Amino acid sequence: MRPHLLLPLLLLSACDRPQAPVASAAPAPAPVLPGPVPAPNPDEILSSVIRINTTQQSWDQAEPWQKNTPGKRRALGAIVGNSLVLTTAEMAVDATLIELESPDGKRLATAKTMAVDYEANLALLGLASESDAKFFEGTKPLEIAAPPKPGDLVDILQVEENGTPLITSGGIQSIDVVSNFLPGQFFLTYEVKASMQSAASSFSLPVLRDGKLAGILSSYDAKDQISDVTATDLVARFVKEGADGDYAGFPSLGISISRTEDPNFRLFLKLPDDGGGLYVSKVRAGGAADKAGLKKGDVILTIDGHDIDRLGYFKDPHYGRLYWSHLVRGAKASGDKVGLTVQRDGKPLEIAAVLDRRDEADQLVPGYSFGKAPSFLVKGGLIFQELTRPLLESFGNEWQSRAPLNLLDVFENPEKYESRGRRIVFLSNVIPTPATVGYEPLQSMIVTKVNGKDIKDMKTLVEAFKTPAADGLHSIEFDEEKFHVYLDESVSDTVDKQLLQRGLPRLSRAED
Template sequence: MPQCNTGLSRLPSFILGLLLLSTSLAATANPESTLQRTKQAVIKIHTTRAAPDYFTPWRLLNLEQTSGSGAVISGQRILTNAHVIADARYLQVQKHNDPKKYLAEVAFVSHEADLAILTVDDKHFFDDLNPLSIGKLPAALTEVSVFGYPFGGQSLSITKGVLSRVEHQRYAHAGSYLLAGQIDAAINPGNSGGPVLVDNQIVGVVMQANAGARAENQGYFVPPSVIEHVLKDAEDNHFDGVPEIGFLTQSLESPATKRAYRLAENDSGALVTKVFADGPAAHKLQVDDVILAINGHVIADDQTIDLAADLRTDFKYVVDNLHPGDAVSLAVKRDGVALDIALTAAQQNKNRSLVQALQYDQQPRYMVYAGVVFVPLNMNLIRRWGRDWHSQAPIDFLHWRGQWASPEQRELVVALKVLAADVNLGYHNWTNWTIQQVNGEAITDFDHFAELIYSFDGDFIQLGDNKGYKMVLDHAQALAAEDAIKQLYGLPASHSVGLFDRIANRTPETPMAITSDNTAQNNNGDTIEMPPPAVD
């Protein structure tokens, strides 16, 4: 077969190699074109949100228009923060230097990790966009670039800074305790959800300042390990989140404590303080066991492990990177005897705290009976007292945040306020009252409370708390007044949608599991104002 000779084929091989190398360098050494491609992958997100009003649970708060940032990733998806799209009623996205806005929707959300994945209805939106890949966590002092659309302007903003710290932080959005990066780049409202880039790879997603932070010139981002966990979780479109292994710990920095638990001089670890009876560690771990290592990572007395030569963080990091069904191996000492214990990480499907944590994209549960508005106690309600809720919310509500749920009491019920009527004379000024019993029977959760009320066939309902106070209501009069109270106060219904459907489907053997991005549920002990336990 005759060969085709070209001019290139007649050149000496070393000259041909130089020509090919120079062509390759010319294609990649144009920083302007690379920057332009990166800019095109950074998206502005327009959100119209209306959160529920937990003071008046059948209504929404006023609509507000907000914006955030996001980045195009593989699969024609946009990665952003969960708090950018939380309680959204309408979503639009906009490309760099493009005045057109496109309708978008949420494909997956992890409020726990403050991450969300969006899709766009018009698939041509992605035609000229190059997705960004997820990189590795950079070393300290690495220069990073932050892309986004902060308030104060319409165009894309790019700032630079250095990675100053990586450790577990309290995430402001849902209160989760997860690994986070800290940078000194300028970050402002609107930057949320934008990518933190090194070598045009995403090494973080900008998020809100950590809860309670007061330092200036600091920004925080969700690191690659958390991003990858969420992307893996999203593969089946079913939220599993960070799993639980069912125990709480405290540090062992006290030499006296270490001696008391018969540890050798070179032993270090975390002391088990609670084992949940319905968790993966039940009947395997015991209170006062000492966890020396988890999945091969030696635990220091301050409950940290090595991530790199110059990086340590909470040993909860190991659990954070697992998925339900993954194996967990523990090296344990019990009464001075070394043990190896195997656990299986399980999906968090139980509320560990009496006060449920912040809920998003959900309608509040409520019931109005005899003109009294009853609701479950949760952090959405507590935070309606504003930014200073720590000092402004009722002290009883704050007290209950430090209490664990049990099979006998999974949730608290609050008489939030009284819609004045003849049926509730004498109680018009009762507000924010936590109820413990109905006619002497202890309340398990909100659904149980509603069931006790509407299955009652006697004359008087007596509601009581643990201090001995009682509210007595005429049951027949309460039922007869229901329609009049609804009309007088503009109630759409006397109870939230689905309340009695859940009651009809529940049985004592299969209590309803209420899931949320709860600090206690997320293994972080968030319901307690103190450094969180390492693992739950």
């Protein structure tokens, strides 16, 4: 996750991009623009925006029975429908309290999340109580603007603490498919050149075009004066699908790809010198591509009739050159069909795939778990956890090289472990107790069996510990060369009671 974003602090938000050179819609020359200026129609603009204040508290990955210190965020949201406010998903992440505030600070109301897409970084907020229905009286929802093009001007809206609205005009320098919140999640984004100043602190801001909503600002680099703005297309689809309370989310195809610019690789794949194509290096089991019959080794030549070049780009009629994933994750909804022309064994083949949404909770190693308490078990001082990406990230900024190799292998090659169960459970740490004497150095070891029972997730682990062997010993088997650990039930039970007496709030949590 990128650093917290709080205007007007200096933000160096490096967006992860597809593995290809920067080859988005051609950058447009941007004029020298002034800084914030008073809004031309302040009353009209203020009736369409709402301040958002959130208190957020995430779970401690190292000690999953407790939470981290709470923090606060403040943003400016856009009213987009009947008592609905649009903002970034980062404002809803692990929120314990969401409060709406009128721009003049005179009205307050508690809010709840109506729809959220962490991957696209968008959220819709609504009133938590019907008793606050008058909060939106006198407000006017913003219409969605027509999608802009490179070189067009947009207006970034800020509201000072005294309620004065300010407009900063900026030119769209480029349009690309980037990741600006969750790593590996790429969505259509405008890069806007705008000289913003310390007018008002805000975690995200509405972006307007001709008085209509054109996007949501998700990051700002004060040094280069570049803002990342979630594209109009994504905002329009999210608002439309999320407003009815039945949000399905942006779909995925379920593949990993490799570029084909290497001449020797193209020769091996029997691809012509003057053509394009993307090599399918992995097909996720049960995904849309897998169900449609796409296979590892296929080369994607076209998507819905758009030629895909060897770097993964296509020519969009409105935006120009874009990365291929927009044809799936931006231009389509769950349930839509996408047509693929692929080359298999040197011959062309037509494939139609029905797109679906990948539920992160169904993944062997979830990439995020916002709003969910981590599963764990403390038994006699042995601490067991389920493997997730946030847990791996707790090893620090260089977690991809610092985290244990066996756990990284699961994260990078989940298909090797999916037959084992729904989650990977491992021994994360050991509290020195009378029950764990000699086991203190053990950590990061994947559990395969307890008392002869296969461990498929935390729930099965908790159940397995309920039935020790006849001799009163628990047998724990690990992945590492069938290594065994034995735990005395009577001693560990005494230790567990002492841990609770000494302040541990609970010994286990297993997801239903």
